[in-house]
Amino acid sequence: MTKETESPYLTPKETAFFLRLKRRTLDNMRWLGYGPRFRKHGGRILYHRDDVTAWSDARRRRSTSGERD
Template sequence: MGEAIECPFLTAEEAAVFLGLQKRTLDNMRWKGTGPRYRKHGTRVFYHPDDLTFYSNSRDCHSGPKIPEKSGRDFG
């Protein structure tokens, strides 16, 4: 027999764990079209780790120091 081929794709359950989400949340995101890119092989849904990483990186939030806005008035 030949060697087993390792599949690079993750199931929805595995992808949810990868992203730290509940599977139901990931399913809802897919239904709404707001989640990460996915593939369908027959009726099954799969995610590639690179697509999950890209999706996660696109959600990066910066919480740096806030710079006060100038009001236009000078109180100096």
């Protein structure tokens, strides 16, 4: 599959891999409401690449004390 025909939607497994999280961690974050935005298509949970990247970008920090970038 080439980049042009790649789907912009990621499964939870692909999203966890992309974010370098365990799948269960991503599931818990979704359930608690603080993970990346997701969509339901026919009962399937999918994440749009742009939403995942935006969520990650919003968590950039300059230090572990919590100072945001």
